[in-house]
Amino acid sequence: MVVHSINQYLQNVDKYWQQNDALFLSELLSLQNDHVLSPQLQIEEPDEIVERLVSPPFDELVASHLKCIYALNNKDYLDAYQHQSTVCVTLTKILQSQKEENWMLPLMYTVCLDLRLLAEKAEKERQDRLSKPGEILEKAAECLMGCFRVCAADNRSSEEDTKRLGMLTIVNQLFKVYFKINKLHLCKPLIRAIDSSIFKDSFAISQQITYRYFVGCKSMFDSNYKAADEFLTYAFENCHKNSRKNKRLILIYLVPVKMLLGYMPSKSVLEKYDVLQFWELVEGVKRGDLRQLDQVQEKHESFFIKCGIYLIVEKLKIIAYRNLFKKVYQILNTHQIPVEALQCALEFVGQTDVDLDETECIVSNLIFEGKIKGYISHQHRKVVVSKQNPFPPLTTLT
Incomplete structure (x- = not known):
């Protein structure tokens, strides 16, 4: 998008805000859009001009976006992340105030995506500093959860105007953060929320x-x-x-x-x-x-x-053990397999440090998991397998 002046840009933002056009607003407020590189928009303190040309409460969001652009062009990803957090928090408040509308969901998706990507860049920027790994991403997740809660709290059942249609997109952004910081247990309540949603097939x-x-x-x-x-x-x-x-x-x-x-x-x-x-x-x-x-x-x-x-x-080694022992069974052609024969097979395929007791332990695990039907006769040191289907197909096991 070509930007000729800051005035033109802000007038367009206000126009689409007044028209409830989230798709155009998403472009104008996306950090992936070319306008981010425009020199006309690189203003360190844009609050005054934004307040003059953009209607409240959207003016605060736009001012934070411009500050984020300024920080990005100065390669200060941590500062840019802080401003994008403000964009997300401000957007959450606006969404809360729009009780019976969901037209801003496309803009919410854009803001949340940019927040996560910026948080990842800010994390890399701080790798050499004394900071807790994943701290920035955790804080970004808190902002994302703000948007998620607003969507989840909308109890209207009409697909036309419910914010609950935005839940899954935010959940996916949260998943990406939680997988990145290795906090998968935090995914569980989100999974429950999606699986119980009446809109789960409408996403x-x-x-x-x-x-x-x-x-x-x-x-x-x-x-x-x-x-x-x-x-x-x-x-x-x-x-x-x-x-x-x-x-x-x-x-x-x-x-x-x-x-x-x-x-x-x-x-x-x-x-x-x-x-x-x-x-x-x-x-x-x-x-x-x-x-x-x-x-x-x-x-x-x-x-x-x-x-x-x-x-x-x-x-996968347990599957390999099962297949190896099946070969021994087929070669010996007996339902009473000496444990020594199984140990010998293990030594043949490189498991030279496995003794008879460990071999029995491997067989016990296979029997417990249903991969071998039989039992171990410790007195005779033999594995007694079933005469019917002693090695059930793995695909039949659950």
Whole structure:
């Protein structure tokens, strides 16, 4: 947007404020818009001119936006964040005063997105200073919660004017903050609020996809793999086919979840979305090759840690143990498998430091999880497996 003068800019802002046009206001107050770079708007103390040309109570919000622009152009992200916080707080008050209107929701989305992005930049700026990590993002979340509460408190049931339609967009912004500062427990009340909303099917599909992605990731970290599979699969299948970056991001979490549930992805899918780090895992798990799993974990350690799935990948070993012991059962062709035979198989695939007691412990876990049907005869040191379906398909387990 070309800005010829501060007067012209402010007159346009006031015009769209008077016309209840949130879409144009969103552009005029977005930190992603080109007007942020305009020299005409870089004013350190804009309060007087704003008060003269913009109607209250919107003038306070606009003045804070201009101060934010000034700080941004001076590369002072912390100061810019403080001003954007004021923008968000002021907007929250205006939203509260508009009892039967929701026309400002698009502007709220823009302000909240800019606040989160600025908070992330301000966090990086303060990394070298003595400050609590995540402190700025936590404060940003408090501002976002202000907007969320205003939306959630609107008890009108009409889709035309209820602010509750804005809840999911704010929740997704909060999820991004909570995942960033590793406070996933704070997501729980937000999930309850969305799941109980009568508008949960009316939210924009893009927001529903984002929501299910985060809820799926949280379910994965909570070891609720069936729910994680459901949410992440929805996100992957409904994500636009051209959004390859987003589909890849979803797949990074969906693949290990699928594997834990017994579904092994094809190489072509992993190749298509550039996540071949998982292919060697798939091969190792299928063969029960613990040596290969250890090598893959070491080789791609930084990738798994960065994505936060290192411990999930570690859990795939239990599937590899199950597949290895199934091979021993098929080779010996007996329902009474000596524990020594299982230990020998473990040594063959690189687990040389596992003794008989530890081998029994691994088998006990597999029996407890239902991955092997049978029991351990400690007297004879044998694993006695069921004559019917001793190694149930992983996909049938819940």
